[in-house]
Amino acid sequence: MVAKEALSIDKASAALKLMGDKTRLTMLRILADHDCCVCEFVEIFNMSQPSISQHVRKMKDIGMIKEQRRGQWIMYSLNQGFEGYEMLQQVLHQLPVQDHHLEELIQKGKRISCE
Amino acid sequence: MVAKEALSIDKASAALKLMGDKTRLTMLRILADHDCCVCEFVEIFNMSQPSISQHVRKMKDIGMIKEQRRGQWIMYSLNQGFEGYEMLQQVLHQLPVQDHHLEELIQKGKRISCE
DNA sequence: TGCGCATATAAGTATATGCCTATATACTAA
DNA sequence: TTAGTATATAGGCATATACTTATATGCGCA
Numbered sequence: 001m002v003a004k005e006a007l008s009i010d011k012a013s014a015a016l017k018l019m020g021d022k023t024r025l026t027m028l029r030i031l032a033d034h035d036c037c038v039c040e041f042v043e044i045f046n047m048s049q050p051s052i053s054q055h056v057r058k059m060k061d062i063g064m065i066k067e068q069r070r071g072q073w074i075m076y077s078l079n080q081g082f083e084g085y086e087m088l089q090q091v092l093h094q095l096p097v098q099d100h101h102l103e104e105l106i107q108k109g110k111r112i113s114c115e
Numbered sequence: 116m117v118a119k120e121a122l123s124i125d126k127a128s129a130a131l132k133l134m135g136d137k138t139r140l141t142m143l144r145i146l147a148d149h150d151c152c153v154c155e156f157v158e159i160f161n162m163s164q165p166s167i168s169q170h171v172r173k174m175k176d177i178g179m180i181k182e183q184r185r186g187q188w189i190m191y192s193l194n195q196g197f198e199g200y201e202m203l204q205q206v207l208h209q210l211p212v213q214d215h216h217l218e219e220l221i222q223k224g225k226r227i228s229c230e
Numbered sequence: 231t232g233c234g235c236a237t238a239t240a241a242g243t244a245t246a247t248g249c250c251t252a253t254a255t256a257c258t259a260a
Numbered sequence: 261t262t263a264g265t266a267t268a269t270a271g272g273c274a275t276a277t278a279c280t281t282a283t284a285t286g287c288g289c290a
Contacts, residue, residue: 007209007211013137014135017132019131020130020132020135022125025127029124038266038268047249048250069257071257072258073266086209087209090205091131091206094127094199094202095121095122096121096122136277154237164236165238165239165279166279167237168237184287187237188235189236189237232290233290234288235288237285237286237287238283238285238286239285240284242279242281247274247275247276249272249275250273252270252272253271255266256265256266256267258264259263260264
C-alpha cells in the first residue's frame with residue numbers, strides 16, 4: 001500500500017479559499033449528492049446567472065469540479081480526480097445535506113433532468 | 116452513541132475562509148503539533164508582528180485557537196472545544212508536517228520554551 | 231517607578247472578491 | 261436562418277482582505 005501524498009499547503013489553501021464562500025460551499029455540498037447545471041443554481045441561490053457562472057468557473061479552474069455538456073445544458077459535478085478530492089469529501093461530509101434546495105426546485109418544476 | 120451534529124454551512128464557511136489563507140493554514144498546521152507564540156510566527160513567516168497578530172486574532176475570534184499567557188508570552192494552541200475542530204483536524208492531517216519551521220527556529224535559538 | 235520585551239490596536243493603502251448589468255457565444259428546434 | 265434558452269465573458273463598483281507603520285497596552289524585573 002502506497003503512502004498517501006500530502007497535499008501541499010499552496011494547493012490546499014487555494015481549495016479552502018474557494019470552500020470558504022457560503023454560496024460555493026453550499027453548491028459543493030449539493031454536488032456531493034447530485035450533479036447540477038448553472039440554471040438550477042441560479043434558482044436555488046436567487047442570484048444572477050453571471051454570478052453563479054463565476055463561482056462555478058473558479059471551482060472549475062482549479063479542477064475541483066468538472067463539466068459535461070448535455071444538449072443545451074452543462075452539468076457540473078465534483079471532480080474525483082481533483083488532488084484535494086479527499087479533503088473536499090471529508091469537509092462536505094461534516095455539513096448538513098442540502099436536499100431541500102433540490103426539493104424546492106422540483107416543486108417549482110425547475111429541476112433539470114436531461115435523460 | 117449520539118449522532119454527530121452536522122456543522123452549519125455558515126460556521127463551516129467562516130472557518131474554511133480563515134483556513135484559505137496560506138499563512139494561517141501553515142500556522143494551523145504547526146499548531147496541530149506544537150503550541151506557538153506570536154514572536155515565533157513572526158520569525159517563521161518573516162512578516163511584521165502586527166500582521167501575525169491580526170491573523171491570530173481572526174482565528175481566536177471564531178474560537179479556532181485559544182491563548183494562554185505564560186509570563187511575558189502568550190502561547191496559542193488549537194482549541195479542542197471549537198465546533199469545527201474535527202473538520203479542522205481532518206484538513207490539517209492531509210497537509211505535510213511543518214516541523215522544519217520549528218527546527219530553523221531552534222537553530223536560530225529563537226524557539227520559545229517557557230518552562 | 232521605569233525600562234525592555236511581547237503583543238494588540240489604529241489607521242492607511244493596494245489588491246482581491248463578489249456582486250451587478252450588458253453583451254457575446256453555443257446549442258436546440260422551428 | 262431565426263428565435264429562444266443556457267452559459268460565458270467584459271466591465272464597473274462597493275466591500276473585504278492583507279499588508280504596512282505608528283502607537284498603545286501588558287507583563288517582568290531592576
